[in-house]
Amino acid sequence: xxxxxxxxxxxxxxxxxxxxxxxxxxxxxxxxxxxxxxxxxxxxxxxxxxxxxxxxxxxxxxxxxxxxxxxxxxxxxxxxxxxxxxxxxxxxxxxxxxxxxxxxxxxxxxxxxxxxxxxxxxxxxxxxxxxxxxxxxxxxxxxxxxxxxxxxxxxxxxxxxxxxxxxxxxxxxxxxxxxxxxxxxxxxxxxxxxxxxxxxxxxxxxxxxxxxxxxxxxxxxxxxxxxxxxxxxxxxxxxxxxxxxxxxxxxxxxxxxxxxxxxxxxxxxxxxxxxxxxxxxxxxxxxxxxxxxxxxxxxxxxxxxxxxxxxxxxxxxxxxxxxxxxxxxxxxxxxxxxxxxxxxxxxxxxx
Amino acid sequence: xxxxxxxxxxxxxxxxxxxxxxxxxxxxxxxxxxxxxxxxxxxxxxxxxxxxxxxxxxxxxxxxxxxxxxxxxxxxxxxxxxxxxxxxxxxxxxxxxxxxxxxxxxxxxxxxxxxxxxxxxxxxxxxxxxxxxxxxxxxxxxxxxxxxxxxxxxxxxxxxxxxxxxxxxxxxxxxxxxxxxxxxxxxxxxxxxxxxxxxxxxxxxxxxxxxxxxxxxxxxxxxxxxxxxxxxxxxxxxxxxxxxxxxxxxxxxxxxxxxxxxxxxxxxxxxxxxxxxxxxxxxxxxxxxxxxxxxxxxxxxxxxxxxxxxxxxxxxxxxxxxxxxxxxxxxxxxxxxxxxxxxxxxxxxxxxxxxxxxxxxxxxxxxxxxxxxxxxxxxxxxxxxxxxxxxxxxxxxxxxxxxxxxxxxxxxxxxxxxxxxxxxxxxxxxxxxxxxxxxxxxxxxxxxxxxxxxxxxxxxxxxxxxxxxxxxxxxxxxxxxxxxxxxxxxxxxxxxxxxxxxxxxxxxxxxxxxxxxxxxxxxxxxxxxxxxxxxxxxxxxxxxxxxxxxxxxxxxxxxxxxxxxxxxxxxxxxxxxxxxxxxxxxxxxxxxxxxxxxxxxxxxxxxxxx
Numbered sequence: 001x002x003x004x005x006x007x008x009x010x011x012x013x014x015x016x017x018x019x020x021x022x023x024x025x026x027x028x029x030x031x032x033x034x035x036x037x038x039x040x041x042x043x044x045x046x047x048x049x050x051x052x053x054x055x056x057x058x059x060x061x062x063x064x065x066x067x068x069x070x071x072x073x074x075x076x077x078x079x080x081x082x083x084x085x086x087x088x089x090x091x092x093x094x095x096x097x098x099x100x101x102x103x104x105x106x107x108x109x110x111x112x113x114x115x116x117x118x119x120x121x122x123x124x125x126x127x128x129x130x131x132x133x134x135x136x137x138x139x140x141x142x143x144x145x146x147x148x149x150x151x152x153x154x155x156x157x158x159x160x161x162x163x164x165x166x167x168x169x170x171x172x173x174x175x176x177x178x179x180x181x182x183x184x185x186x187x188x189x190x191x192x193x194x195x196x197x198x199x200x201x202x203x204x205x206x207x208x209x210x211x212x213x214x215x216x217x218x219x220x221x222x223x224x225x226x227x228x229x230x231x232x233x234x235x236x237x238x239x240x241x242x243x244x245x246x247x248x249x250x251x252x253x254x255x256x257x258x259x260x261x262x263x264x265x266x267x268x269x270x271x272x273x274x275x276x277x278x279x280x281x282x283x284x285x286x287x288x289x290x291x292x293x294x295x296x297x298x299x300x301x302x303x304x305x306x307x308x309x310x311x312x313x314x315x316x317x318x319x320x321x322x323x324x325x326x327x328x329x330x331x332x333x334x335x336x337x338x339x340x341x342x343x344x345x346x347x348x349x350x351x
Numbered sequence: 352x353x354x355x356x357x358x359x360x361x362x363x364x365x366x367x368x369x370x371x372x373x374x375x376x377x378x379x380x381x382x383x384x385x386x387x388x389x390x391x392x393x394x395x396x397x398x399x400x401x402x403x404x405x406x407x408x409x410x411x412x413x414x415x416x417x418x419x420x421x422x423x424x425x426x427x428x429x430x431x432x433x434x435x436x437x438x439x440x441x442x443x444x445x446x447x448x449x450x451x452x453x454x455x456x457x458x459x460x461x462x463x464x465x466x467x468x469x470x471x472x473x474x475x476x477x478x479x480x481x482x483x484x485x486x487x488x489x490x491x492x493x494x495x496x497x498x499x500x501x502x503x504x505x506x507x508x509x510x511x512x513x514x515x516x517x518x519x520x521x522x523x524x525x526x527x528x529x530x531x532x533x534x535x536x537x538x539x540x541x542x543x544x545x546x547x548x549x550x551x552x553x554x555x556x557x558x559x560x561x562x563x564x565x566x567x568x569x570x571x572x573x574x575x576x577x578x579x580x581x582x583x584x585x586x587x588x589x590x591x592x593x594x595x596x597x598x599x600x601x602x603x604x605x606x607x608x609x610x611x612x613x614x615x616x617x618x619x620x621x622x623x624x625x626x627x628x629x630x631x632x633x634x635x636x637x638x639x640x641x642x643x644x645x646x647x648x649x650x651x652x653x654x655x656x657x658x659x660x661x662x663x664x665x666x667x668x669x670x671x672x673x674x675x676x677x678x679x680x681x682x683x684x685x686x687x688x689x690x691x692x693x694x695x696x697x698x699x700x701x702x703x704x705x706x707x708x709x710x711x712x713x714x715x716x717x718x719x720x721x722x723x724x725x726x727x728x729x730x731x732x733x734x735x736x737x738x739x740x741x742x743x744x745x746x747x748x749x750x751x752x753x754x755x756x757x758x759x760x761x762x763x764x765x766x767x768x769x770x771x772x773x774x775x776x777x778x779x780x781x782x783x784x785x786x787x788x789x790x791x792x793x794x795x796x797x798x799x800x801x802x803x804x805x806x807x808x809x810x811x812x813x814x815x816x817x818x819x820x821x822x823x824x825x826x827x828x829x830x831x832x833x834x835x836x837x838x839x840x841x842x843x844x845x846x847x848x849x850x851x852x853x854x855x856x857x858x859x860x861x862x863x864x865x866x867x868x869x870x871x872x873x874x875x876x877x878x879x880x881x882x883x884x885x886x887x888x889x890x891x892x893x894x895x896x897x898x899x900x901x902x903x904x905x906x907x908x909x910x911x912x913x914x915x916x917x918x919x920x921x922x923x924x925x926x927x928x929x930x931x932x933x934x935x936x937x938x939x940x941x942x943x944x945x946x947x948x949x950x951x952x953x954x955x956x957x958x959x960x961x
Contacts, residue, residue, distance in 0.1 A: 058791060061628070061783045074793060074805070081783035082793040083627060085620070086646050092576075092612070092620025097783070099574045099608040099621065100630035104784050122620070125613040324604040328573040329629035329782065331606050333749050336571035338597045340743040346565065347740040350555035351383070 006030040018054040026051045028075040038190030038216030038231075039069055039138045043076045045193050046107070046136075049200040050077065060105040061097055065090040065119060068145055069111030069138035069216075088119025091126035094133050095317070101327040102318050105204065106133035113143050116152035116171045123173075127180040127209050132316040134203045134210045135182075137173055138190070140218035141229035148221035157301075159226035174308055175294055177211040178287050183311040184210035185290070187304060189234050190217065195305060198244040202307065205246065207268035208316050215303060234303050241293070241306035242284070245274040268314055275307055284310050352442030353542040356386055358422035360493070361406045363435045364486070365428050367399030373486035374405040375735070376511060377493060380504040382556050382737060385548035387412040389854075390735050391930055396581065396673045402431045412550035415701070415736065416854035419932040422543055423497075425489050427467075436460075444541060446489065446496075465492055465532055474528065484525040491529025498540035500547060501530065553740045559731035559851075562702035562741065563661055564589035566709025567633055568597060569743055572659070574632040576610045576621035578640060581673045582729040583663035586635035587611075615640035619647040619660070626651075626658040627794060629754070629782040631713050635661035637729075638680055639670065641687065648722055649688025650796040652819075655769070655778065657716035657752065659709070660724045663732040666928045675928025676729035678850055679900035684724050685878055685908055691816060695723045695826050696878040700834075700853035703738040705731065708876070711831065717752035719826050720777060728899070730930040731851035753779045760789040768792040768803040769815060776821035823879055830877035833884055836860075839869035845891035846940065847920075848898070849875040849905060851930065856897050858933035859940065866937075868944055870895070875905070880913045888915040893947070895940050897923040899931070 006029060014022040026047040031040050050057065057079040064070035066087035073082045085093045094108045115123045115137045126135070141158060143149040148161055152171045159165055177185045184206040188196040196214065203210035215234050217223045223230045228237075248271045263275040263284060275284060282289040290309040297304045324331065360377070364370035371392070378390040389408040395401040408418045426435045426447045432455070439445055441459045449464025450472075467488050471481045494504050505523055512518040533539055560583070567575065567590050577587040587609065594607040608625075612618035618634045625632035636644065641662055651658065666672030667679045684696055697712055699705040705727060712723040753773075760766060760781065766789060769778045778801075781790035792803040798812040799805060806812065838860065848856040853874055860872050873887045888894060888909070896906040903922035909915045923939045925931055 056787060058787045059784050063624075079788055079791050081781075081791050082795075083624070084793060084795040084797070085623075086650050086796055089616060089620045089647065092617040093624035093627070095610070095617075096574060096576065096621035096624025096626075096632065097628040098624075099610070100625040100628035100632070101782075101784065104628075121613055122617050125617060129610070318608075321608050321610075322604050323608050324600040324602075324606050326600070326606075328606065328608060328625075331573065333571050335600075335606060336573065336598065337569050337743075337749070340745050342597065343565075343569070343741050343743045347553070347555050350557050 017051055019056060021051070023047060023051045025079070026057060026077055028073070028078045031075045032071070033068060034220045036219040037068070038140060038218070039072050040075070041190040041193060042136070042138055042196070042214055042216055043072050045196040045200055047076050048193070049197050049204065052197070053201055053204060055105070055204075059103075060107055062107045062109065063090050063094045063097065064109045065111075065114035067111040067114045067143075068218075069109055070114055072138065073109050088114050088117070089122055090114070091119065091122035091131070091135070095126055095129065095131050098131055098133060098317065099323070100329045102132070102323070103327050106131075108133055108135045110135065110137050112137060112139045112141060112151040112153040116173060120152075120171070124176070124180050127177060127182045127211070130181060130183065130208050130316045130320065132207055132209070132318070134200075134212065136212045136214060138216040139173070139213055139229070140216050140222055141227070142218050142222040144218050144221055155228040158228040161221050161224050163226065172294065172298065173213045174211070175291060177213075178291055178309045181209070182211040183208035183313065184307075185309040186212050186307045188212060188214040189238055189303070189305050190214055191231055191235060192238070192305065195240060195243070198246060199307065201246050202244050202267075202273050205267040205269055205271050205273065206310075207314065208311075228301075237301055237303050239279075239297055239302045239304045241277070241279050241282070241304050241308065243276045243278065244307060245276070247272040247274060265310055265312055278306075284308060285312075287311070352422070352440075354422060354544075356545050356548060357410055358543050359406060359408045359418050359420060360423040360425065361404055361421040361435070361438070362425045363428045363431050364403050364405065365430070366395055366397050366401045366403040368486070369483040370403070370405065370427065370486045372511070373490050374407075376504070376507055377490050378407045378735065379556065380499060380507045381407070381409055381545065382554075383503050383507060384500055384545060385412070385550045386410070386545060387414050387548070387550065388556075388737060389415055389417055391417050391730070392734055393929070394674050402428050409545060412548060412554075414854075414858060416858050416933050417930045419934055425493070427485070427489065444543065446492065448485070463496070463537055465489065465529070467529075470528060470532065480521075484521070487522055487525035488529035491526035492533040493529075494526065495530045495533035495539040496537065496541050496544075498544040498546065554737055555740050556735050556737050557702045558585065558733055558735055559699065559702045559705040559727050560585040560663065560733060561589045562705040563635075563709045563725065563727060563732070564593060565741060566706040567659070567713075568593050569706070570631060570710040570713035571749055572631040572633050572713065573606060574608050574622065574625035574630045575634065576612045576618040576632070577634050578612050578615045578618045578636065580615075580637045580640050582665050582733045583635040583637045583640070583661060585733065586661050586663065615643040616647065619644040622658045623647060623651050623656050627656050631717070633659040633661060633713075635663065637663050637665045638667045641680055641683060645688045648694065649690060649692050651722045652688065652692045652694065653690075653796055654794045655720040655780070656722070656794070657720050658722055659712045659716055660722055661709070662724055662726055664726065664728040666926075672928045674729070676851070676930060677899050677926060677928060678726070678728055678852070679904065679926065680726070681898075681900065681904035681908060684726065693823055693879075695719065695721060695830060696726050697723060697831065698726050698849040698876050699731065700850060700874060700876070701738045702731070702736045703741060706741045708831065714750040715826070715829060718750050718777070718829060719822065720752060720780060721822070721826070726850060728851050734930075753777060755779050755781050755785070755790060757786045760786045766790050766792075767801040769799065769818070770801040771818055771821075775825045776818045777825060827879040827881055830879065830881065832881050833876055833887070834874045835883065835887060836872045836874075838864050838871060842869045842871055843892040844868065844870045844944070845887065845894040846870045846872045847875060847894055847896045847905070847909070848872070852897055852899065855931035855933045855936050859936035862933055862937040863940060866941060868941065870940070878908065878912070880909070884909070885913045885915060888913065888919060892919065893921060894919055895921050895923045895943065897931070897936060899925050901926045
């Protein structure tokens, strides 16, 4: 569909957000992905979330690597700067960008090949550095652009479209993320927009590394009966762990939550996140319990979704490096260049 | 053998025994006495146990090259006695630890035994002190043997241990112990000795890496990401040390972010991310890191992201000789990454230029919107050099290049990220977060049109590549010019060199002039080559290209990129990992000229015979 230009037509009655923008203002170019691709649903959920959060799109930078998923930042938030980097290296680009300007929002979009194989190292290190960003993996268990090879998140029991068996164990990115220090770990399903939009919103409110593993079926190469990442399989095995409500700082909480069933987390921007647990057996603030739940459910063939883990410690990479509050790219040269008098002192120390 | 202010002392030590600090104290004291000193640390890739050497040439102030040959050997490492003994020139001196006396099978040198280990065993109880002070004892002995000004040495100790007062007196005691032994047991001073020199007072002693790091501080770099690798590690460490002191805001928070990355790929990725977002950013690495950074260098070239890459070259190929020097990354850096890529390279010739060209590199990178690679090397980067003071013009304005702000976007013409608006092939860029509805674009390594939109139109891609070629032509006009030093207006012989070989080549030219060979010298300071480079070549019949690699990489670049006829350029190549000596350069060039003469004479003879 690359030959088609997206028509710039707007219905006059479209709902506007607080910035006076419509949902259309958060869109991007026309997608060139296959019709029905899960990734397009994720793009739509991002657009929805940003619209509803009244986000000024130019204050967000969208970053990606290489692959079908990494193409998607072109298809949302046209007013945001984007950086389609090299394969598996988006985390380092995001880390550097964040160091240069801590005031912007960084949204990284990657895929299972980009993150779990070629980029596994950078993914791990961005998490342990607590880079303040939202990191989305659009996880379809296959290499779509190169026509259907297994990826490192393909389940051992899953088969390729041609019926080949997968020889190797899957890497579970959520488990890894909890182990390595991601403070916000969630799994979504591209086929469940209602569950997805609140997860994305909550990730935006989180200060630190917010990881979203979104199962996103590949309609061309991995949506068949023997796949564990097909629409049918995920729908049949999806176990939602919780349902999220995000209460912005300015709104008063009215409804009383049911004791024991609801976890309230104050986000660093002052908003409250209320998590209604659908499963009593685990606490998302306890990494051990989250890991155990993930492992147990996985062994039963279930795909758990929802917010799996949250750590409300307030320390991102800038806190750890003790960088100044002003974005580094805005510090004037007069504050950066020490001048000749200082150099004369240095010369003196070298004599 | 009589030598006043003109000799070489070499220390043969065991790595990890604490000798580096004492040896530097020796060099620093001579420097403070107003002499020319050329210290070279010849060290192994090892933490403890392997042989290591430290060589100091004492010379007139203007000389900065290693000389070769050893007049005074301080042999503290029995592992290398045989090798160290062989290096001493006839009539020279061997100083050794005679706690266990032994014969040395040479009768043309003078052997001075000092029972250093025994003296230290008697004076100290702590085993670590017994070891460390051995080094200070031999420096003490040298102060008497070479007639060094003891007040200067004592002051150097005080400065060295500033803030650690407890260490000052014991070190001075150890110095005295060695000095007294020498005065009592030998005829001091030796015929090889020093007297205070008259070098300019403003000189400094600094490593290239330290100066490079200061260049980054003064250029206003705020983001550095790096991965440890010899010999570039000290660039990042020195940058962090200086920036932590000089870049604090009112609350004690830092106006700098330094990240030790997980590898070189991540290091350069972070730098590109930061530079894309408007910070001045750099990374420092060496050969293996350059190989790993290749993919990202291509992205930055093609997406036009400005940053600075410091390459402190070491011996290659592969892991090669991590602690030896070479200039063997010329080709790989000039064309780093797949596809048609070319990069701007700068070649500093001493630490002062490391400072200046590194600061310039940031301006050039942002002006040209491309990576700029500063090509240092281990000799330049890790050894102490004596050079003029570092200077900064406070009126200097950092050139931040073509960046559009919100107002320019509001009032200016339609924004095209990769359009050539000014005819210099350099486009305008915008930073994320600038304007709510104007100036956003998508940075990508895939082929793109002038709006940065993805395109598979081959013609559009070819036009973009052509613009990048024109941009490189703009770079040619902006980079620092080659420095030409003429010894003859009419002479047809020339020499081209670059980087740390400058010290040796300059001295070699003086030696050759004394022999009657007047060569005009051109020191390259940048790639792409300015017009002066081809012009210099056109004015000479035979030009020696001195470089420290096997394949004559710079010569090849001169042929390909400056269009200099190959037959004019004669390679003078060294790749043994050691800094060049003037004598070696002189020998190679003289031999080549001589053989040319004999060839020419033979040809004339044969013509006559016909």
